[in-house]
Structure formats: structure tokens, C-alpha cells
Amino acid sequence: MTTYLLQRLMSAALTVWITTLAICFLIHLVPGDPVQIMYAQSATTSPEQLEQIRHSLGLDRSIIHQYIIYMGKLLQGDMGVTIRGQQSVAELLLLRLPNTLLLTLSALTLAIVFGGVSGFIAAYKQGQWPDKVLMTGTVVGISVPPFWLGLIVLSLFSVELGWFPVAGQGLGSLVLPAVTLAACQAAVIGRIVRSTMIDVFAQDYLLTARAKGLSKPKVLLRHALRSGLIPIVSVLGMQFAYMMGGAIVIEYVFSWNGVGRLAIQAIFQRDYPLIQGFVLCFSMIVVLVSVAMDLLYAFLDPRIRQE
Amino acid sequence: MTKSLSLLIAIGLLTGPAMASNDIIWARYGDIDSLDPHRTTSTLSMQVWNQIYEPLLARDAEGNIGPNLAKDYRVSDDGTQVTFVLHEGIECHDGSEFTAEDVIYTYQRAFSETNPSNTQSAWGPIESVNAVDAQTVSFSFSEPFGAFIPFMADPFASMICKSNEQSLASFGSTTAIGTGAWQLVQWIKGDRIELARNEAYVNHGRMAGNAGPAKMDKLIIKVMPEAQARLAALQTGEVHIAEPPLESVSVVENHPHLNLLSAPNTGQNVFIEFAVSRPPFNDVRARQAVAYAIDPDMALDIVFEGLVEREHCTVARGVMGNDQDYCKRIGYQYDPAKAKQLLAELGYDKRNPMDVKIMTWTDGSRDKLLQVFQSQLKQVGIEVSIEIMDIGSLNARVKQENHITEGKGSMDLMGWSWYDPDILYQLWHSPGAYDGYNSPELDALLKQTRLETNPEKRLEIVQQVQAYLIEQAVHVPIYTPGWVWLYGVNDSVSGLKFEPFNQPIFTDVVVN
Numbered sequence: 001m002t003t004y005l006l007q008r009l010m011s012a013a014l015t016v017w018i019t020t021l022a023i024c025f026l027i028h029l030v031p032g033d034p035v036q037i038m039y040a041q042s043a044t045t046s047p048e049q050l051e052q053i054r055h056s057l058g059l060d061r062s063i064i065h066q067y068i069i070y071m072g073k074l075l076q077g078d079m080g081v082t083i084r085g086q087q088s089v090a091e092l093l094l095l096r097l098p099n100t101l102l103l104t105l106s107a108l109t110l111a112i113v114f115g116g117v118s119g120f121i122a123a124y125k126q127g128q129w130p131d132k133v134l135m136t137g138t139v140v141g142i143s144v145p146p147f148w149l150g151l152i153v154l155s156l157f158s159v160e161l162g163w164f165p166v167a168g169q170g171l172g173s174l175v176l177p178a179v180t181l182a183a184c185q186a187a188v189i190g191r192i193v194r195s196t197m198i199d200v201f202a203q204d205y206l207l208t209a210r211a212k213g214l215s216k217p218k219v220l221l222r223h224a225l226r227s228g229l230i231p232i233v234s235v236l237g238m239q240f241a242y243m244m245g246g247a248i249v250i251e252y253v254f255s256w257n258g259v260g261r262l263a264i265q266a267i268f269q270r271d272y273p274l275i276q277g278f279v280l281c282f283s284m285i286v287v288l289v290s291v292a293m294d295l296l297y298a299f300l301d302p303r304i305r306q307e
Numbered sequence: 308m309t310k311s312l313s314l315l316i317a318i319g320l321l322t323g324p325a326m327a328s329n330d331i332i333w334a335r336y337g338d339i340d341s342l343d344p345h346r347t348t349s350t351l352s353m354q355v356w357n358q359i360y361e362p363l364l365a366r367d368a369e370g371n372i373g374p375n376l377a378k379d380y381r382v383s384d385d386g387t388q389v390t391f392v393l394h395e396g397i398e399c400h401d402g403s404e405f406t407a408e409d410v411i412y413t414y415q416r417a418f419s420e421t422n423p424s425n426t427q428s429a430w431g432p433i434e435s436v437n438a439v440d441a442q443t444v445s446f447s448f449s450e451p452f453g454a455f456i457p458f459m460a461d462p463f464a465s466m467i468c469k470s471n472e473q474s475l476a477s478f479g480s481t482t483a484i485g486t487g488a489w490q491l492v493q494w495i496k497g498d499r500i501e502l503a504r505n506e507a508y509v510n511h512g513r514m515a516g517n518a519g520p521a522k523m524d525k526l527i528i529k530v531m532p533e534a535q536a537r538l539a540a541l542q543t544g545e546v547h548i549a550e551p552p553l554e555s556v557s558v559v560e561n562h563p564h565l566n567l568l569s570a571p572n573t574g575q576n577v578f579i580e581f582a583v584s585r586p587p588f589n590d591v592r593a594r595q596a597v598a599y600a601i602d603p604d605m606a607l608d609i610v611f612e613g614l615v616e617r618e619h620c621t622v623a624r625g626v627m628g629n630d631q632d633y634c635k636r637i638g639y640q641y642d643p644a645k646a647k648q649l650l651a652e653l654g655y656d657k658r659n660p661m662d663v664k665i666m667t668w669t670d671g672s673r674d675k676l677l678q679v680f681q682s683q684l685k686q687v688g689i690e691v692s693i694e695i696m697d698i699g700s701l702n703a704r705v706k707q708e709n710h711i712t713e714g715k716g717s718m719d720l721m722g723w724s725w726y727d728p729d730i731l732y733q734l735w736h737s738p739g740a741y742d743g744y745n746s747p748e749l750d751a752l753l754k755q756t757r758l759e760t761n762p763e764k765r766l767e768i769v770q771q772v773q774a775y776l777i778e779q780a781v782h783v784p785i786y787t788p789g790w791v792w793l794y795g796v797n798d799s800v801s802g803l804k805f806e807p808f809n810q811p812i813f814t815d816v817v818v819n
Binding site: 078084087092096151154155158159162165166167168169252253255257261262264265269270289 | 336337338340480495496498528529531532533535537539542543545695696697699700703704765
């Protein structure tokens, strides 16, 4: 287990390190002089000021030197300042991050609940109409683009029925974006749970449990469902990463004031420090969550621990 | 888990769409850049700071200039001295009195050596500004400058209270002290700006009928980037005022509780300009080839379905010199054969097409317009890639492209809104707003447009400038209006008015 833990942590650290390299050099992929692009919008920035900015960003030094400066600042929590408004990138991201996490974690919870339940029912009723209906539903869920689904959901539940607000930051405003974001992932989880549960239902230990006199619901919930849910954990890390990506689009559609919407704005504004900060922040979260999920998986499944 | 889920849904149902009854909620596609009138030129920013600050003079619906913070002004006979007499008792948002010192402070900021205003050149050749007494301020010019009085009625010349000096570091983002009908409560970047009624406000000349403070408590300006979501929020009543997506204007028109308002006299002009610092657009024939190859009438019809008009002039409608017949006569008619001929002269053909890029800014269906142009240009052998960015970045990129001497040719679809033909001076007199095209001949003509005070003679010179710009295909006019000029308004809202140049005024607004 310790070896496994160390391996996972090492590979996570490696991923984050590679990301920092990519981010630091990202600015050199920008065609032309990045400082000019960044600051030309200020009609009044003089060549001397540009030189000063170039120096403060370390862009007048060698790439290795720049990376060392970048990492030095990063380790102190300094991600630079935005071009528009000269705000601290780290502060701006931290201010918005709770909103994005609230959205993605709510969506993940919904996806697990709906995906888990529908997968379980589909497996239990394998080949019968509930299975067919649910599995058709999952195909639709996987195929529909979240952007489009978001607009449809808005038009139905906000405009036509008036149940939820179109935008805002309250709990009521969270429902539609979370459901939209969850839809696709719930479908994926549903399919995984179904195939796992079909295997589990064929296992002899369920028969043994029944033979020992346990009631059917008890057998299903305690013995079948428990082992059937383990594979969900294995895909949760990946699903969460997809959700963080999906949140960018969903936040835009539902005017949810999270990091994703900030990123879109930064991209249109060519605000490079903010884009860099966003990429680093998102990749760190995804790496951390996937490590946590791997560890959870190892904790739940003794076979992994022994390996 | 399911329990908490149902709880969540129940809370959602309970909270539903909610807004305070005394707020005006206005949704727009983007955020402001700054609340410092000297730091940004975007319409989104200006429409907000125009609520917070006020210029010395103001315009009526027809664009006529009258008093505002200044109750009177005098121009000396030789045109080099302009004196304003201010109203007494005007209060800044922090309670300090607005005096000549605040006017001088605004001027000094605009002409700061280290960080002057983005629109500094619009102030003209000012030599000095002096306070005659607390209510009288005098501007001295090195030569007559006819565009000064109109500029003093423009939001770009908004008066900034001197008390901002005490919080200079946060000025424009978390603090903004002016004399306007609304004062800043907070700006949550990327999300919303909250303004509260200025209880001490007295209207001395703005277009509102209301002489005192605004009728509603708060003006909340929200950012809702997705056009369909904006429309949905308008339909549910969650926002009171919003720009509808251009392709869904009919939804607003046919909705029982929504009205469509169009800001009159926007002064907006959308045109194509070129980076002339490198081939191919340093050659007039390449620029003309583009002007002949595109068919704006057809493209506008496809993309905007009658919501905009073709513009033939380089100055906007309602501005001196905007004569559609004259400009059309000297302009370019769709002529792909002529375009091909010019391209052949430059050595381009099907096997060796001209490869360039075109840039524009987000929203307003401009991306679709460029796609139509892209296919029209392809037909004559011009390969165009499209780049979309926000307006601030576009301003930056255009300037930068004008400094690059090698690489792919660049052009852009740009928009400006200005009240006077002086816009042509600001764009094209060297170095110009974007360091773009300039020539000694054009500089001389533009200089004359500033010095000439006789309107008839000035018009004559303005028309010469337009002829030059169009003949050289420096500034190829395309359409008007261009951006955020349509307002979907809930029928619970009354009293929304527009000052010229697309400046909504909320002082009279009541939401029932």
C-alpha cells in the first residue's frame, strides 16, 4: 500500500511539474512579442515601460532562468497579475474557485446518484423494458452536447415553467447548471454500474447470502450494490476531470460566476497571466482529485492494496 | 443522498427567480474594462461610467449641445480661450463640492506625463487650464480647436472629482467618485456592477425629465455572456433590460411582455482597415482589391436581415460630412473582376493566392459577417483566416499589427462611435489611434479640419478627407449601427431614454 501510495504521489507530482513547464513556455508560443500583445491596448505604454514589464516578467532572460523565476514565485503563491486591471491572479482564481467547486461537486453527486440508481435498476431488470428505456436514456445523455442541453433546459425550466432562475449565484440558480453538467456523466456512470452489476448478480456469493436467509433487498443493497459501486470510484477521477472541463461551458451558458467563465473571458481578452493561472489551477485540482480517488479505490478494494 | 437532493430541489423551487423590487436589472454580454474614463474606450465601460460621472456640457435628443455641470460657456473671438461657469452646489459622491479644481484635476489626469488618457488627443492643443474662481474655469489653446465644445459634452470628457486622489490605487476598480445620478456600490468583476441612487443628484442638463435623484434605488448591471440565456432571463422577467441576440430579435418583438427599443443616433460606424506596415496591404491595389471583392449589401442582408444599414461614409450618421450619395459615388461597388485584375497586377493568382487574416471583436454577429466576406474574398483568390477577440484586445492587436513589418497581411473590422468629423483626425492623423496609415498630404488635410471654424468651409475639407481615405482604401465603411444598440425591455419598465451615441439614461426609469 505504501509503495502504491508513493507511486501515485510521485506520478501526480510529475504531472504537475510538467504542467508548470508547459505553462511557463506557453507564453513563448504566442506569435510576436508577448509583452507588446499584452500591453499594446494601453495606448500610453511607452517603450521604456514595456521594457520594464518585460524585465518584471523575466522575459528578457534565458528560458531556464525564466522558469526558475516562475517556479520561485509560484512556490510563494504568486501567479502574477492580470493584464486587465492588474489584479492578483491567485486571488482572482481563489475568489471564483468555490463557485466552480460547488457546481462540479453538486453535479458529481447528482451524476453518482442518478447514474448509480439507473445502472442498478437496468442491471436488475436486464433485457426488460426498464433496462431498455434507461440505456436509451444514457445514449442520449452521452450524445447530447452540454451547451445545447443547457439552452434547452433553460428554455424549458426557466422560461416555460418558471421553476428556476436563468442566472445568479443562489442555491436555486445552482440546480439547472448542476443537472446539465451531471447529465452526461450520469449516463457514463449508469452504463458502468449496469455492466458491473450484471457481473455481480451472477456471482455465487449472492446465492449463498440468500441461502443463509437474508432477505432479497438486504442481499441487493448490502452485498451486490456495495461491490458493484467500487468500479464507479475508479472512474470518478476521470469523470471529475471531464466535469471541470464541462463546467467552463456550463458556467458560460448559465452566467455562473466561476473560474471557467473567468477563463473564457481571459481567453477573449488575451490575458496570458490569467490563462496560465487558470490552466495550472485546473490541472492541479484534477491531479489531486484523481490521486484521492485512486487512494479511495485502493482503500475500498483489497486487491489493489496487495498489488 | 436522495433526501438532500430533494431538499436541494425544494430550496431551488422556493428561491426561484428573485429580485429586489426597487432595482433596475440590466444584462449585457460583457464586462467593463475600467471605471476610469481615461483608461478605456469600450462602449460597455462608457455606458456605465456615464451613469457615475458627468461632462461639463450635455446633448439633447437631436445632439444639440447645452449646459450641464457648466451653466454657461464662452469662446473668445480668436477661438483660443474657452471659459466655463459651473453651477453652484453640485456635490461629488463623497459629499465634497464640485468646483473648478475638479475640472483642472480631470484635465491634469488626462494629460498626465506618465499615464495620459487614451483619448488625450480629443482634448485638442490645450496650453493651460486655470481656475478664475471656484466656479469659473478657463481653457487656453495654442490654436483654435473647433471640436472642443462637442467633446466637452461627451462621456470621454467626464469630470472626475479631485477626492479620487485619496484612493488613487483603487480608482476605476473599487472606487469611482463623480457627480452623476448613480454612485458605485461594488463591481464584482466578470459578474456585475451595482450602482446606488445618488440622493444629492440634481439634473442640470442630462436628457432625463426628472430634475432630482433617480426614481429607483439601485441599478444592477449584470454580465450574461450567452445571448440565449440573456433572452431567457428577459423573458422570465429576471432582468428588465437586455440586448437580445440579433437572430432572435423577433422573439422580443412578438413577446407579449417585451418591447424592443433601438437607441437612436448611435454615431456608430463599422469599417475595414488594413495593416499598411507590410505587404500586401502597404500597396493600395491590395486594399482596393478587398474593397471590390466584398459585397457588403448582400452580406449584411444575409447576416442582419435588415437590422443594420449599409454605411458609405467614414463619419457616422448625424455627423458633419455624412452624405450617403456623395460617399457612395466615391466608394467601391462590388466588382470581383476588378478585384481579380488588381490581384493579378500584384502577382497573385489561383495557385498563389493572397493569404491574409481579418480580425474583429466578439458578439453582434460580426463573426458571421466575416464568414460571408471570407467566402466572397475566396472567390477572387484571397484566402482569409478569421480571428475573434474582445474589443480591448482588438484595439491592442490592430496597433501591434501596424508595427509588424513581416508575415501574413492583416486587416480588421473595427467600430468607432464619435460625435464629430474629428474622429478622422484621431484615427488617421499621424501617428493615429492605431499607428496605422498616414501620409503628409492626409495630415495636412486633417489639420485643416481642426483649424477651420467656418462650418461650410470645414465641411468641404472633411469631404476631401473622406475622398482621400476612400480612394486610398484606408477606411472602407461597411455598416451602421454596429454594437449593443438594441434593447429588449420588459413592459414593467418605463422611462428608459437614450442620449445620443447609445448612452442609456436610467434616472427616469420606473419598474412596476
